[in-house]
Amino acid sequence: MSALTIDKIRKNYGEVETLKGIDIALDSGEFLVLLGSSGCGKSTLLNIIAGLAEPTSGDVRIGDRSVVGVHPKDRDIAMVFQSYALYPNLTVARNIGFGLEMRKVPAAERDKAVLDAARLLQIENLLDRKPSQLSGGQRQRVAIGRALVRHPKVFLFDEPLSNLDAKLRMEMRTELKRLHQMMKTTVVYVTHDQIEAMTLATRIAVMRNGRIEQLDTPEAIYNRPATLYVATFVGAPPMNMLNAKRSADGLTIDGAVITLPLPRAQRPSRSASPSLSACDPKP
Template identity: 85%
Template structure:
């Protein structure tokens, strides 16, 4: 039995359909990330799961029980919002235990639950403070602690790290990963940050325009993007997308004289004369100077060189099209250089630009 099952959920606001048939089933202990840009429907879906919004049609079950029409407090869920939503006049301890207090949980049991949550979150020394005396990261830990003491079947997180600076976000991301590994809880987590999605999730649902573009593990999403949207959204820098034409067993790069051999795995699906999109991840490219016999060589002219620390990111031109590559940080290249990049056969992806779908061998 699934811990959470979302069945053909649709949501209309008048004539506008914001969710267009969402189907997902989560087993106990899964960490599902709803990933997408603003307006894709991910927060709307989370609110429907939480009971803060009603679906137009479809069904949601938690632990095998339909929760449509069930009040949020009776759904056996706990939610952590983007804003911390702490009571400023209450101590950290009372903020964490407030939900239990409202449910008339005995004081001794409530205090133990608060201490256990504080220990897990490493905030035992903050229990007597007020929220105004805490940093942003500490406030977010208190908000998470308030959810933890509920011990619900499903935790819901709505962009909980968005208000934190980069360093704190990294720390809290690691903390959330640690907590999930320890507690084996079922989590639905909303974010627009693909790094958060890749590092936290056991599965990612990439959403666009009220639909799930692709549902899979982080490795599947990254290594085998199902659509052009997923290819461009997941990855930093995003995947290079080049216009090509299949021409007598080769891939002719539009705007240049370059032809690449058509990988054998695509010969059955890439018909001669068709126009396709070629996807290459920037980190799959490397300098070809040490590989004079590489199968796929791309002559480029470098326009921009950026050292990020761990890598050198170059923006180059291949004919009239732009190409980004992530090279070793001490690679000997400069702006204006003409050089050649190499890429392996398995790092090439083909997409149908008309449908946006990947050409699967």
């Protein structure tokens, strides 16, 4: 059984099809990154998993339970947003423990959960401060702490590091990786930053116009892109693209023949000469 199943999800806003049939099955402990350019539907998909938006059709299952129509608070998920959404008048400790307070968890148990999360995030010395007395990175840690204390089945992150400067982003990336390795909770993480995707993910879904172009390990996405779009989207600087024709001698580009050391299995027979793109790894 998968920890999270996204089954033929479609989402229309009026006439506009924002998600055009998304299928993903995640094992427990996976770190899935939804990667794609602005407007491709990443947040819409995350919001559907969270219950902040309902799909037009399709199913979302957490474990073996369908959660379509289930209130966000009853889905066993916790979400961290780009904006930290902290309560300005509450201390760090109360911000982290607020969800537990609302659920009437006894104070002693709540204090322990808050302290455990704060230790994990290395902010236990900040528990009495207000959000205005924190840096951006520290505020984001508090927001993550608030998600951690709930011990959810699935963590959802929507571009949590995009408000931070480059150095802090790098630090928090390492921090998130460490946390995931320790807690082994299933994560879905939205970003348009390919470095974040490559370093954090166990699998990446590259999205484009409401569809998944490729769902694979970071290594496969990088070295064996399934489509031209993935090949040009991932990699800095991006891959060069050349129109080429493959022949028995190698590649013909603009009339020039370039001999390549193609693996034996990929060498075409003398009779065949299919046309393909130079970057296509699987003719």
